[in-house]
Amino acid sequence: MSFFRSHIVAMTGYVPGEQPQGGKLIKLNTNENPYPCSPKVRASIGRVVQAGLQKYPDPSATAFRMRAGELLGVGADQILCGNGSDDILTIVTRALVDPGEHVRFAQPSYTLYRTLAEIQGAKCHVINYNSDWSLGPDFTQHCDKLRLAFLANPNSPSGTTLPPEEVARIADALPCPLLVDEAYADFSETNCLELVAQNEKIMVSRTLSKSYALAGIRFGFLVAQPHVIHELNKVKDSYNCDALSIAGATAAIDDQKWLEQTRGAILATRSRLTERLRELGFDCVDSQANFVWCNHPEHSAKSLYQRLKSDGVLVRYMTYEGWGDGLRITVGTDEQVDALLGLLSFL
Amino acid sequence: MSFFRSHIVAMTGYVPGEQPQGGKLIKLNTNENPYPCSPKVRASIGRVVQAGLQKYPDPSATAFRMRAGELLGVGADQILCGNGSDDILTIVTRALVDPGEHVRFAQPSYTLYRTLAEIQGAKCHVINYNSDWSLGPDFTQHCDKLRLAFLANPNSPSGTTLPPEEVARIADALPCPLLVDEAYADFSETNCLELVAQNEKIMVSRTLSKSYALAGIRFGFLVAQPHVIHELNKVKDSYNCDALSIAGATAAIDDQKWLEQTRGAILATRSRLTERLRELGFDCVDSQANFVWCNHPEHSAKSLYQRLKSDGVLVRYMTYEGWGDGLRITVGTDEQVDALLGLLSFL
Numbered sequence: 001m002s003f004f005r006s007h008i009v010a011m012t013g014y015v016p017g018e019q020p021q022g023g024k025l026i027k028l029n030t031n032e033n034p035y036p037c038s039p040k041v042r043a044s045i046g047r048v049v050q051a052g053l054q055k056y057p058d059p060s061a062t063a064f065r066m067r068a069g070e071l072l073g074v075g076a077d078q079i080l081c082g083n084g085s086d087d088i089l090t091i092v093t094r095a096l097v098d099p100g101e102h103v104r105f106a107q108p109s110y111t112l113y114r115t116l117a118e119i120q121g122a123k124c125h126v127i128n129y130n131s132d133w134s135l136g137p138d139f140t141q142h143c144d145k146l147r148l149a150f151l152a153n154p155n156s157p158s159g160t161t162l163p164p165e166e167v168a169r170i171a172d173a174l175p176c177p178l179l180v181d182e183a184y185a186d187f188s189e190t191n192c193l194e195l196v197a198q199n200e201k202i203m204v205s206r207t208l209s210k211s212y213a214l215a216g217i218r219f220g221f222l223v224a225q226p227h228v229i230h231e232l233n234k235v236k237d238s239y240n241c242d243a244l245s246i247a248g249a250t251a252a253i254d255d256q257k258w259l260e261q262t263r264g265a266i267l268a269t270r271s272r273l274t275e276r277l278r279e280l281g282f283d284c285v286d287s288q289a290n291f292v293w294c295n296h297p298e299h300s301a302k303s304l305y306q307r308l309k310s311d312g313v314l315v316r317y318m319t320y321e322g323w324g325d326g327l328r329i330t331v332g333t334d335e336q337v338d339a340l341l342g343l344l345s346f347l
Numbered sequence: 348m349s350f351f352r353s354h355i356v357a358m359t360g361y362v363p364g365e366q367p368q369g370g371k372l373i374k375l376n377t378n379e380n381p382y383p384c385s386p387k388v389r390a391s392i393g394r395v396v397q398a399g400l401q402k403y404p405d406p407s408a409t410a411f412r413m414r415a416g417e418l419l420g421v422g423a424d425q426i427l428c429g430n431g432s433d434d435i436l437t438i439v440t441r442a443l444v445d446p447g448e449h450v451r452f453a454q455p456s457y458t459l460y461r462t463l464a465e466i467q468g469a470k471c472h473v474i475n476y477n478s479d480w481s482l483g484p485d486f487t488q489h490c491d492k493l494r495l496a497f498l499a500n501p502n503s504p505s506g507t508t509l510p511p512e513e514v515a516r517i518a519d520a521l522p523c524p525l526l527v528d529e530a531y532a533d534f535s536e537t538n539c540l541e542l543v544a545q546n547e548k549i550m551v552s553r554t555l556s557k558s559y560a561l562a563g564i565r566f567g568f569l570v571a572q573p574h575v576i577h578e579l580n581k582v583k584d585s586y587n588c589d590a591l592s593i594a595g596a597t598a599a600i601d602d603q604k605w606l607e608q609t610r611g612a613i614l615a616t617r618s619r620l621t622e623r624l625r626e627l628g629f630d631c632v633d634s635q636a637n638f639v640w641c642n643h644p645e646h647s648a649k650s651l652y653q654r655l656k657s658d659g660v661l662v663r664y665m666t667y668e669g670w671g672d673g674l675r676i677t678v679g680t681d682e683q684v685d686a687l688l689g690l691l692s693f694l
Contacts (some may be wrong), residue, residue, distance in 0.1 A: 004578045013581035033401045052383045053563035086584045095355050129607050216400035216590035231351045234360035237433045242565035245590050
């Protein structure tokens with residue numbers, strides 16, 4: 001069918017990390033939480049299932065927005081809920097960017113930013129990170145056609161975080177809104193939520209996929225000023241979040257004790273993983289997320305990925321055009337990380 | 348923030364039917380199924396909850412596509428799954444229509460078609476139905492900028508269905524793809540699935556919200572030729588369907604015995620409701636869906652809606668600019684319909 005928009009035909013589409021269904025691999029490739037979610041989430045979902053699924057969900061996920069607003073110190077009218085934070089990024093792009101206009105993001109980072117720009121028919125400004133994972137003045141350079149900038153903070157695959165003061169400076173200098181993608185912020189020492197009140201151009205997205213161990217239910221949200229949320233609401237599908245995910249997400253964010261314990265476990269394992277990888281000769285970046293980014297001076301990242309996969313451990317091999325490659329290893333349980341380290345110790 | 352696309356700021360956004368949360372109203376306004384879903388759906392969702400929600404779902408919902416393909420007589424590669432059929436309509440619009448291009452649909456029909464066109468920055472061709480709910484030659488008129496036509500079949504709010512031969516003729520005559528929105532096809536005597544193999548321009552969307560009593564889990568799908576699905580896959584969010592909805596939807600479509608029984612109950616109640624409304628003096632269209640569309644010669648639709656709501660029964664008051672208004676009443680349980688008819692009998 002030759003009816004598709006030409007840039008859709010020309011693009012390749014986003015390729016998500018491998019999701020082997022039901023296999024026996026140790027899965028350290030898509031930054032899932034290795035621990036089961038809070039039991040309160042399961043109970044809450046179970047109650048909705050028993051009450052019946054025949055009715056439409058609350059289109060604006062009020063229960064979640066009320067509870068999350070209290071916990072994060074923002075108004076419920078500053079929160080937009082999405083079918084995963086990918087849905088949030090999609091909504092923001094569709095609301096701000098016309099075909100032929102420009103979208104900016106750093107490299108290496110989340111490759112979906114490019115896909116979303118391409119679907120929209122927009123042009124990409126790809127700004128390389130400096131070698132110390134800081135961003136140079138190119139990221140804030142003026143451009144008449146620039147409509148949106150994405151910044152993953154903590155960044156993936158590096159796990160590095162720009163301090164809030166630096167993000168505030170970037171947002172001020174940019175001629176367009178800045179989406180701060182905080183998918184991994186619960187594992188970081190800092191976050192940018194407080195900047196939202198200071199600058200209407202700053203939007204902060206979060207997901208429950210990683211820190212709350214709920215990748216399976218697809219729930220993310222955006223924090224922005226109320227008039228920004230108002231416009232974005234026009235673009236989202238009315239019932240973009242289902243009744244089970246709203247109930248599960250609300251129970252999850254309500255259980256901060258669970259989050260604290262799980263985060264503690266993951267951070268402890270992350271330290272151990274980083275230390276041991278360095279002992280094995282890896283160059284390993286200090287991470288503020290639930291994964292570590294590394295390369296080995298004597299073994300190619302691709303060969304290591306393949307060897308680990310054939311031995312039953314799946315990590316993420318990432319390659320970025322014109323930049324280089326590396327391994328992104330999700331922080332699993334201690335047992336999973338020990339299995340990985342055991343395989344690597346024979347290098 | 349003045350950064351939004353101008354047509355987003357100018358539009359009002361889609362207004363879904365009222366979704367009172369937890370009230371005591373008899374809810375006959377958004378065409379939900381009044382019966383609980385198959386027990387097999389609840390069991391299947393329960394198993395996923397117990398197995399854990401920390402992993403990403405299968406991005407292409409393979410289990411559902413395999414089973415649905417078998418049942419519907421199409422290949423799994425002819426099916427695209429969505430977060431409700433609204434997600435499917437969104438994906439199709441984004442894949443086919445550039446800003447400034449045109450989208451065509453009939454009136455009165457599903458008002459989301461206009462919203463999707465507006466979000467995309469497209470112009471709308473609104474073609475009025477004839478008084479007998481047929482479509483005239485305007486619907487297939489040539490236009491260089493036309494990129495997509497929507498046809499709800501059965502239509503809402505009328506509940507009327509164009510026969511497949513007529514839909515095939517329309518698709519042949521149109522200069523663009525035709526999305527046949529079969530949200531209510533499980534309640535109809537005919538459907539257009541078999542047309543997909545004959546014409547690459549025909550796409551058929553379905554939802555599990557109505558006939559399978561699963562509005563709460565958000566699951567819909569599209570049937571089209573494989574090369575069409577291939578392009579559309581580039582536009583959908585990778586993980587647009589969550590693990591619970593995939594499991595629930597797969598169990599639902601697998602339980603055709605449940606569907607048969609529920610459909611039988613709804614069709615029997617629909618006959619009784621139609622007959623009794625006519626006895627009460629309503630003009631009532633013969634319906635092929637799970638709702639009926641009616642007007643009373645002596646009472647305004649709006650006043651009837653308000654009176655019923657104040658008495659605890661919520662029906663849908665619909666008004667279409669330049670066309671007129673009416674009541675769309677969902678076929679509920681016999682008890683719900685009796686309560687409605689009891690209130691109306693004092694007219």
